[in-house]
Amino acid sequence: MTLLGLAFYAIGAFVLAATATAVTRRDPVHAVVWLIASFLGTAGLFALLGAPVLAALQVVLYAGGIMVLFLFVVMAVRPEPRIAVIGRGGGRAVLALALGAGALLVGLVLAADPDAHAVLSTGSTSPRDLGALVFGPYALAVEGVSLLLFVPLVGALCLGRDPGRTGGGRL
Amino acid sequence: MIVPCGHALSIAALLFLMGAVSVATRRNLFLVLVGVEVMLNAAGLAFIVGALRWHQLEGQAFVLFLLAVAAAEVAVGLALLVYGHRRTGSVDSGRYTSLRG
Numbered sequence: 001m002t003l004l005g006l007a008f009y010a011i012g013a014f015v016l017a018a019t020a021t022a023v024t025r026r027d028p029v030h031a032v033v034w035l036i037a038s039f040l041g042t043a044g045l046f047a048l049l050g051a052p053v054l055a056a057l058q059v060v061l062y063a064g065g066i067m068v069l070f071l072f073v074v075m076a077v078r079p080e081p082r083i084a085v086i087g088r089g090g091g092r093a094v095l096a097l098a099l100g101a102g103a104l105l106v107g108l109v110l111a112a113d114p115d116a117h118a119v120l121s122t123g124s125t126s127p128r129d130l131g132a133l134v135f136g137p138y139a140l141a142v143e144g145v146s147l148l149l150f151v152p153l154v155g156a157l158c159l160g161r162d163p164g165r166t167g168g169g170r171l
Numbered sequence: 172m173i174v175p176c177g178h179a180l181s182i183a184a185l186l187f188l189m190g191a192v193s194v195a196t197r198r199n200l201f202l203v204l205v206g207v208e209v210m211l212n213a214a215g216l217a218f219i220v221g222a223l224r225w226h227q228l229e230g231q232a233f234v235l236f237l238l239a240v241a242a243a244e245v246a247v248g249l250a251l252l253v254y255g256h257r258r259t260g261s262v263d264s265g266r267y268t269s270l271r272g
Contacts, residue, residue, distance in 0.1 A: 005173045012182045019186055019209055023193035028201035035205055042212055049179065049219045051231050054238075058215075061238050066208070066245050073249045074201055079262040098192045105184040110177045118176045120223050125231055133228050134235060145239040152243040156250035 004122060008048050015041035028074045032067055039063045050123035053130050179220040186213035200255070200262045204248045211241045 015038055022034035039062045047055035134142060186209060193206030215234045222230025256262050259269075 002173050008174050008179075012178075016182065016185055016189075019189050023189050023202070023206060023209065025202075026199075028199060028205070031202055031205050035208065038209070039212065042216060045179075045182075045216060046219055050223050051219050051234070054215075054219065054231055054234050057235070057238060061242065062212070066242055069245060069249065070201075070204070073253060077253060077256050077262065079199060079201060079256075094192065094196050098188065102185055102188050105188060106181045109180045109184055113177060113180070115176055115224065118224060120174050120176055120179060120220070123223055123226070125222075125228060129228060130231055130235075134232050138232055141236060145236055148239055148243050152246040152250075156246045159247075159250040159254045 011041050011044045028079060032070045036063050036067045050125055053127045176224050183213045183217040198264050200252050200264055211237060
């Protein structure tokens with residue numbers, strides 16, 4: 001096993017552990033902080049899998065932008081401390097079901113996929129190549145993304161304003 | 172790097188599963204959104220593994236769009252959550268009952 005392979009498995013184990021911790025927290029603040037750790041680890045995986053641009057974007061956008069927005073809203077809203085999961089006392093059943101589904105998924109990926117043993121070669125995409133692809137054949141999709149980012153901006157503004165203070169400006 | 176494609180895809184599958192379990196079992200809407208984020212992230216990881224496996228750059232291009240979708244989803248989701256919290260005083264999905272007949 002090469003050093004890169006070792007790093008891949010180490011970071012992969014860290015990402016899985018951090019995500020498992022994140023999705024099992026009761027307190028949303030703890031969950032979001034663990035999720036940031038998970039996303040930073042995923043950025044490491046992206047870099048190892050030959051996508052350094054996306055690794056940087058993952059750190060800047062996901063861990064730095066989206067998760068900070070999350071943290072902001074969690075702290076502004078102050079959710080009530082204890083909200084149960086769906087169903088009463090079903091934690092053990094959910095855990096068993098999740099473990100079963102996980103074993104099934106991994107088994108399917110490893111056994112049923114004929115390409116599962118194909119070895120991933122080391123590669124790296126230069127930002128130039130990715131940019132040429134995204135802004136060349138997919139330029140229209142980039143415009144679609146800009147529209148996609150504009151719509152939630154308007155939606156969040158409409159949803160977020162205080163109906164008591166804006167007076168008659170109802171939609 | 173001597174990593175079989177299946178191992179990388181297994182990590183993505185397990186991440187997706189954790190997100191799905193969080194979405195399906197949580198009542199706190201913040202943790203439901205956290206689960207959606209985890210699932211989107213897992214999908215991106217699978218795309219990048221595919222891009223490296225078949226040497227197709229489109230997989231990485233799609234992850235860029237996936238990031239935009241995730242950002243849009245979080246913005247609208249959190250705005251809806253704040254709106255719901257203002258109307259009901261709770262982020263517990265079990266207490267959103269104003270549509271009950």
